[in-house]
Amino acid sequence: MTPAARISAAIDLMDRIQAGEVADRALADWGRKNRYAGSKDRAAIGDIVYDVLRQKQSLASLGGGETGRALLLGYIRASGTDPRSVFGADRYAPPQLTEDELAADPPAQDLLREGSDFPEWLWPDLLRSHGDQALPIARALRHRAPVHLRVNLQRLSRSDAITSLAEEGIDSEPLSLSPSALTVVGGARKIRTATAYLSGAVELQDASSQAVADLVPLKQGESMLDYCAGAGGKVLAVAGRTAGTFFAHDVDPRRMKDLPDRARRAGVRVRQVTLEDIEQGQRRFDTVLIDAPCSGSGSWRRDPQGKWLLTPDKLGHILNLQKEILDRAIKLVKRRGHLVYATCSLLDRENDVQIKEFLTRTPDVSIIVERRFTPVSESDGFYCSVLRRD
Numbered sequence: 001m002t003p004a005a006r007i008s009a010a011i012d013l014m015d016r017i018q019a020g021e022v023a024d025r026a027l028a029d030w031g032r033k034n035r036y037a038g039s040k041d042r043a044a045i046g047d048i049v050y051d052v053l054r055q056k057q058s059l060a061s062l063g064g065g066e067t068g069r070a071l072l073l074g075y076i077r078a079s080g081t082d083p084r085s086v087f088g089a090d091r092y093a094p095p096q097l098t099e100d101e102l103a104a105d106p107p108a109q110d111l112l113r114e115g116s117d118f119p120e121w122l123w124p125d126l127l128r129s130h131g132d133q134a135l136p137i138a139r140a141l142r143h144r145a146p147v148h149l150r151v152n153l154q155r156l157s158r159s160d161a162i163t164s165l166a167e168e169g170i171d172s173e174p175l176s177l178s179p180s181a182l183t184v185v186g187g188a189r190k191i192r193t194a195t196a197y198l199s200g201a202v203e204l205q206d207a208s209s210q211a212v213a214d215l216v217p218l219k220q221g222e223s224m225l226d227y228c229a230g231a232g233g234k235v236l237a238v239a240g241r242t243a244g245t246f247f248a249h250d251v252d253p254r255r256m257k258d259l260p261d262r263a264r265r266a267g268v269r270v271r272q273v274t275l276e277d278i279e280q281g282q283r284r285f286d287t288v289l290i291d292a293p294c295s296g297s298g299s300w301r302r303d304p305q306g307k308w309l310l311t312p313d314k315l316g317h318i319l320n321l322q323k324e325i326l327d328r329a330i331k332l333v334k335r336r337g338h339l340v341y342a343t344c345s346l347l348d349r350e351n352d353v354q355i356k357e358f359l360t361r362t363p364d365v366s367i368i369v370e371r372r373f374t375p376v377s378e379s380d381g382f383y384c385s386v387l388r389r390d
Helices: 003-018 023-033 039-054 056-063 068-078 099-103 120-140 158-166 188-193 207-215 233-239 259-266 275-280 304-309 312-332 352-361
Strands: 147-151 171-174 181-186 202-204 223-226 245-248 270-272 285-291 333-343 365-373 382-389
Touching: 003 023, 003 039, 003 068, 023 039, 039 056, 039 068, 039 304, 056 068, 147 158, 147 188, 147 207, 158 171, 158 181, 181 188, 181 207, 202 233, 207 233, 207 333, 207 365, 207 382, 223 233, 233 245, 233 259, 233 270, 233 285, 259 270, 275 312, 285 312, 312 333, 312 352, 333 352, 352 365, 352 382
Parallel strands: 223 245, 223 285, 245 270, 285 333
Antiparallel strands: 147 181, 147 202, 171 181, 333 382, 365 382
């Protein structure tokens, strides 16, 4: 496909997404229906779509509207390319620009002001949560996230992982956020076929997520429950550094469907359990990890559509759900055990405010560690509190 044809495809996809389709599903459906497009074309079109979603407000201003065509016109202008070299460039390109589109006087390209490319209703929350760092965080969310890997240190060292990946054309460097973290600086699209990945020696996982797992105070031989396990990245990260007994639960077990294979590749055992089994058996754990449902605001570089789909009502529901999970999960922690609460959120309401309220109504719990991570540090935004049940 020509570059102009890729833009044309992205216009159609953005129209579908603006009409309510989920971005990754729209892209997958487009790929199935357009078999002529090779893997490089599909990847390039996906990159364009996600770049547009990350900067939708400013690109709409540059392009004069929120239709797929207007957003991609803004995207072309933001890149410094003359739109006339793309629109109408060949038979597969989007139609030529109209006189009105050509005559429009786009604003200056440095559009990021307070609230731009960040939900306007949520901007005051970001300011309250991060003060002077709010604007750098909003800027960081406008760009693609780096690709990070977690090295299974029970399998090989980080330096050996770098060497192994390099032999298959993947260049990586160590990151300071976690002793297991690597950032991929070249050959990222080769990861899923690399020997180290297929063998479970490395996993795709953001560095701040790894740093959260590093904070889990599990000692050798102790038990841990991952209460909101999802795909199981954090329980695998903890199991990759500490020998223990590991359990995983999720309200939607389908989210854990890949966990058995991932655990097998990593050489660890994670038992999947239901909450009913735990409560009926009166089982208690040395550590319970809550990777809580949240706004996802810290990972909006990876899921940029999420920041436009979040509403005040949805956030209110999330806050109530976090409260319910905290109150239920603490009952599963042994005396002198630990509850680890984490979110990939940048908002205090989901983080330290939520924990302060929890401590107020749970007097036998105290906080021993609290950490925050933001996209300014080249990782996803995360919050983590380590609590001890006295």
